[in-house]
Amino acid sequence: MKVYTPHSLEEALKIKEENPEYLWLAGGSDIMVHRKFNRMHPSGLIDIHRLSALQDVRRTDAGEFEMGACLTFTQVIENPLVRRTLPDLIEALETVGSMQVRNQGTVGGNIANASPAGDTLPVLYLRKALLKVRSRKEERKVAIKDFIIGPGQTVLQPDEIIVSVILPPLPAMPRYGFLKLIPRQALAITKLSLAYHEYSRTPGWEGAFALGAMGPVVIRPVKTEQYLRENGCSPALLGELKDVFMQEIQPIDDIRSTASYRSSVAFELLKKALQLQG
Numbered sequence: 001m002k003v004y005t006p007h008s009l010e011e012a013l014k015i016k017e018e019n020p021e022y023l024w025l026a027g028g029s030d031i032m033v034h035r036k037f038n039r040m041h042p043s044g045l046i047d048i049h050r051l052s053a054l055q056d057v058r059r060t061d062a063g064e065f066e067m068g069a070c071l072t073f074t075q076v077i078e079n080p081l082v083r084r085t086l087p088d089l090i091e092a093l094e095t096v097g098s099m100q101v102r103n104q105g106t107v108g109g110n111i112a113n114a115s116p117a118g119d120t121l122p123v124l125y126l127r128k129a130l131l132k133v134r135s136r137k138e139e140r141k142v143a144i145k146d147f148i149i150g151p152g153q154t155v156l157q158p159d160e161i162i163v164s165v166i167l168p169p170l171p172a173m174p175r176y177g178f179l180k181l182i183p184r185q186a187l188a189i190t191k192l193s194l195a196y197h198e199y200s201r202t203p204g205w206e207g208a209f210a211l212g213a214m215g216p217v218v219i220r221p222v223k224t225e226q227y228l229r230e231n232g233c234s235p236a237l238l239g240e241l242k243d244v245f246m247q248e249i250q251p252i253d254d255i256r257s258t259a260s261y262r263s264s265v266a267f268e269l270l271k272k273a274l275q276l277q278g
Contacts, residue, residue: 002044009053013136013161015046020158022046026054026070027104030113049106054163057081063169066132069108069162074099076107086167092123092178092195108162114148116217121148122195122210123178125218130166135159141166150216171199179269180212191257192265196273205233209270214251214262223248224270235276242267 003025006012016022022044025031031040048054054070057079065085067076073093076082083090096102096119110120111131121144129144133156147154156162180193193212200206205228211219227244231237251262271277 001042003047004044005047006051009048009051009134009161009163010136012046012048012051013134013159016161017136017159019044019046024048024112024161026106026109027072029101029104030109048161054108056164060166065167065169066164067107067167068164069111070106071108073102073105073107073110077102086127088126088173088176088178088195088197089120089123091176092119092193095119095178095180107165111144111147111165112154112156112162114150114152114154116151116215117190117193117213119178119180119190119193119212121218122193122212124165124167125210125220126195126197126208127167127170130168132163132166133160134163135161139163145218145220148217170197173197173199175207177273179272181265181269192262192269194266194269194273198273201233204229204231205274209273211249211266213257214249214266216252219249221245221248228274233274233276238271238276241270245270 004015006015023031023042023046025045025047026049049070051070055068057067057071060066067082073096077090077093093102096105107120110118111124124144130141131144131147133140133142135157136159142155149155175198176196178193178195181191190213192214195210196207198207208225209221211221224241224245227241245267246263249263249266251259251266253259
């Protein structure tokens with residue numbers, strides 16, 4: 001197997017255009033797992049993890065926050081600007097696997113892997129992230145909700161790369177959080193996760209939820225959010241809220257959990273996010 005180490009993004013894109021079957025290598029954690037279980041046999045790798053063009057962190061003139069796709073989870077967690085600006089993302093990243101995984105795994109890799117259990121994804125969906133995608137011929141922006149189309153499936157073309165993640169500004173959040181269920185505290189794939197933003201509770205509840213590892217892609221329970229906006233957030237409404245939520249989420253059965261178990265736990269996480277008992 002050939003491994004190329006380009007010195008610039010332009011050189012990397014040239015290699016990829018000429019060899020579309022080669023894979024991008026950033027953290028490499030997913031590639032190593034796939035190779036171990038004989039699910040992937042790339043003829044070549046393009047090592048991009050040292051490219052400075054993929055490691056910027058900045059504020060745009062439009063007030064957006066942009067971070068390079070090859071930033072590791074640890075680099076994001078330790079960046080002062082990110083910590084001040086994106087505390088919800090920091091909270092999610094601090095739950096990822098182990099220190100070794102956080103030191104190797106990258107933001108762009110977590111997105112491109114398109115696993116329903118990816119820990120960055122629910123927060124990025126709530127933040128309406130845009131992905132800057134580039135080939136030698138053009139650059140485009142794709143909303144993350146349109147980028148991931150199924151488990152391990154994205155709209156990324158063979159000659160393209162994710163350059164950066166762009167996060168538009170949001171209203172101030174008095175409350176936010178990332179809740180997840182895992183079999184053990186380290187080196188375990190997430191069974192279920194829920195990210196939430198809460199903007200206000202008066203006069204009606206205003207906020208958003210995103211559920212990971214529930215279906216083929218991240219689930220945004222917009223009907224549940226609408227119910228809370230119209231009816232408020234009250235323990236007296238738990239029964240109706242549960243009916244709306246359960247009808248909307250429609251979880252999957254897979255090797256990690258049953259649909260019934262996911263439904264039950266997901267509602268408990270929702271109650272915890274809303275600080276409701278009953």
